[in-house]
Amino acid sequence: MIGERSIFTTIxxxxxxxxxxxxxxxxxANKNGGICDVILPKTQAExxxxxxxSNGEAVRAYNAAKREYDCYMRxxxxxxxxxxxRYQGRQLYSAYVEETLNDFLTYLLN
Structure with a gap:
């Protein structure tokens, strides 16, 4: 969770x-500059x-949408x-880590 005094960057x-x-x-990043969390964008709404x-059709539609959303979140x-x-604890502002992290996230999200 991003707090008021947190160290973070957006890629x-x-x-x-x-x-x-x-x-x-x-x-x-933590106070030493090591990566401690990655927050991915959400593209699907809950x-x-x-x-x-009492409307059975609406409840069934909600249950189906909820199952799909839970699968997406998993x-x-x-x-x-x-x-x-792969990257927890590595220095956030290292040129090598920034480059490989960007490539890795491109691979994961596409």
Whole structure:
């Protein structure tokens, strides 16, 4: 979570499907400059629970949308874990790490 005094940077990652709108990935560092968190962009909104639960069709549609959203979030969590497994603790402002992290995120998100 990004706090008021957090050290972070935003990396623009090329979007091969839509080159006009690149992905904005936030990378957070600890006080020593090591990478401690990667926040990936969310491209899918969480479904809203229906107010009227007596309407069976609306509840079924919500349940289907919720299952799809949960699957999407598990995939995003796996991508975040993969990025942290490789880069956690490495110096954020190292030229080599910045370049390889950008390439790795391009590979993951496209």
């Amino acid at each position: 623009s990652v090329n979007n091969l499907k839509n080159p006009v709108a690149p992905f904005e990935v936030v990378v957070q 479904p809203v629970k229906p107010v009227d639960t 995939e995003r969590s796996a991508l975040r874990s993969e990025a942290l497994n």
